[in-house]
Amino acid sequence: MKYLLGLVLGLSMPFYAQASQSVANTIDLTNHWLGPVALGVFSLAYILVILEEKLHLRKSKPVILAAGIIWFLIALVYSGMGQPHSVEVAIRHNFLEYTELFFFLLVAMTYINAMLERGVFEALRNYLVAKGFSYRSLFWLTGILAFFISPIADNLTTALIMCAVILAVGKGKPSFVATSCVNVVVAANAGGAFSPFGDITTLMVWQKGIIEFIEFFSLFIPAVINFVIPAMIMQFALPQGIPPAAKTSTKAMKYGGLTIVGLFILTIITAVSFHNFLHVPPVFGMMTGLAYLKFYGYYLRQKSKAWTHGSENPPGSQDNEYDFDVFAKIAHAEWDTLFFFYGVILAVGGLGFIGYLSLASSYMYGELGATNANILVGVLSAIVDNIPVMFAVLTMNPDMSHMQWLLVTLTAGVGGSLLSIGSAAGVALMGQARGQYTFFSHLKWTPAIALGYGASIWVHMIMNG
Template sequence: MKKTNHLCSRVRSSHAVDDAALNNPLRIVPGTVLGLFCLGQSTFAGAAESVVPGFTQHPVGYLALAIFAIAYVFVMLEEKLHLRKSKPVLLAAGLIWFLVAGFAALSGDTESANAALKHNLLEYSELLLFLLVAMTYINAMEERQLFDALRGWLVSKGFSYLSLFCITGLLAFFISPVADNLTTALLMCAVLMKVGEDSPRFISLGCINIVIAANAGGAFSPFGDITTLMVWQKGAVEFTEFFRLFIPSAVNFLVPALVMSFAVPRQPPRDATEPVIMKRGARRTVVLFLLTITTAVLGHNFLHLPAVVGMMMGLAYLQLLGYYLRRSFARGVARERSWAEATQNTRLLERLDKAVPFDVFNPMARTEWDTLLFFYGVVLCVGGLGYIGYLSEVSEMLYTDWSATGANIAVGFMSAVVDNIPVMFAVLSMEPEMSQGQWLLVTLTAGVGGSMLSIGSAAGVALMGQARGYYTLVSHLRWTPVIMVGYLASIATHMWLNAALF
């Protein structure tokens, strides 16, 4: 910084240009650019050195807030504009950190912004690799047609609309702790769309039920939602402690489900049969996924390794399975073809004609990269605002001026309007002093609060696209009061059952 100031003073003190420079205008350009930079620096530095109460009240801070707010408006309008949510937040993250780093450098601090950014990147990289492995496994199960087989079984059983409403809700609640709430919601919605073709009302109610169930199921497992994963990796809640939220999460799901069940059409759906035969390795993929989760949990709890180490080790399990499936591909296809010809299964024969060996990088390529990049943008945006000082101010307002309980309940309502990822990341960045019961409370509210609006969770946003015209913001809004009752009932249940933790 001193070297730059010295150079700037030399440029500003020089009033003469030598004859050679006049004869060669190109030689003037570097000096002119440097002079303009120094003029801008002196103006900016003067502002930085003026009596400014804090970074949060500086125009740079206000500009960073405005950039984040504008970016998030575009995120909320994703379905309307057909603009993927990662694009505005990636741009906002870059702009905010350029502003932050520039302001810090001109104030004489060239290290703290860099250190803060590296800390945020480290947190993101751990979550990125963790989610990459989890999504790869889920995509591998889908590629092996495990979920298609489940959907075909449900469709072929001839359940009534009310039975399907209950079954899809319960399945969403119990699958989302393992497969994550977004994947679970998409799977169950596919079932609804298949069996409810003649009943738009059933599809609408079923989608609302699935969103609530998937979000509630994801709240009591570190693998059920990105927010719970963040809480676990941060060390705020131990793995086994999440299961204390099982009953409160069940209450959050069952209260609105019970009320909505009275509005489900009573006539039976149209008969449909869709038998699906899973591909080789489907069940083994499930077993390896469970083994991967076990590896991550044991390594984290007993050896204090980052959970991502166990997950990446689990990716090796899947790669070895893929190697075996490729080596035995011809033999396996021949065996399946013999069975298909004996049973005259034309659909299986058609599939075998197009069969290709399993490649683990194909399901990896189908990972939700938009979600992962969106998460990068959110982490860096919130990290930049935290460096400026806004998170500490919000933390003081929420957790000092308010009670911790009131603040954590408010987090759930904020999650209904703003995606729960930035909300939870902000809370974790604040690092408020709270009891274990309060950490579980904010985990619960951030996880299930998004169910109050269709735009409040990834599951809701995804289903608005998948069930376009059936499940909308307005159709969900009609049931918001009932969902809110379930939200408050789950909080009361948690505070009663886990009172000893507060």
């Protein structure tokens, strides 16, 4: 065995030596014809992403194509220069980063889908609707719940759940729906900023090893400020009184719903423990957690079989609450989103390989300074999706203090709240509450949100500076 291992290492050493040499031999191609062409390809792809709702074109399609074109052109140029292996090494590096993110998110999405199917979130919605809270109470409750659920679930799912509550009780009150949706978007994004599980950007920072899991919680107070200040201003626009009783489903949570919630929490603990104590990438902890769900799914399937064998329970009956297929939950993951991340990471990685990110880094973090640059990252996140922006920052890897890394994590997470199109939560709610929560109904409150954005940065600088 040791001879086999030695042979493998011996064969692989030239590759790794060549890989490290190839990384060092990257060429600045920003002034080459390749640079502007690649930048144009990416820009065109991102315009199509922004127009997704208008064109009904899935956002993953243009960025995947753009990534392929960019790296094809890079490979073409480098082959002509006699350095084809440099491209191979760079692609493998970017693809590995994507793979870790892909499997991490796939497990998280599978758990969320399992909880949705078991009726966990519907039970929460029904509880809130049935309680008969006032408009103002519901405004604050949905906001607070969004703030505290999004660090565990993702901010998109959280916002959709809270919006369902708002729509159920806000019929005939479009101003309540619009204002509450703005509040939920701000709260969900703010809540996601202080947890690696709350947003893709925080997950990327954590997986990169720049900020430890426990250190994210130093952003808790700034995140609270980011949510509370706009909410305190917006609450004065709410209608008075109690909404009329809304119809709620009497369907109870399915068997095993709370158990799956517990398994998801255990999965998070596993991922954090793997990373913090064993220095193993957190994705391995998440995949281990997927095994928990698979075994529990097996248990449910056995109960389902026992149930259907009963004389009064014919096969295919809709009343079988034990029926559970974990692979169906995997199949219902947000595949378009996962492939979108592939396109973004590979395309931005390609632009970085060409040399554009070095240029951007030297300007932003050299001339503007780290604080101004990181605040600008948040503003850019409101216009462009925060994922490519944060991935670009991580790829630049500017030399800045720990406090500044926390700052850019905060701003990238909450900056998207400035506009409705700045976050996945905002875009989703524009579809869910179509005609009531719109780009302009959100824009109306942008000054209040900007005030919270600025205040959260100020508090962070005082607390963590």
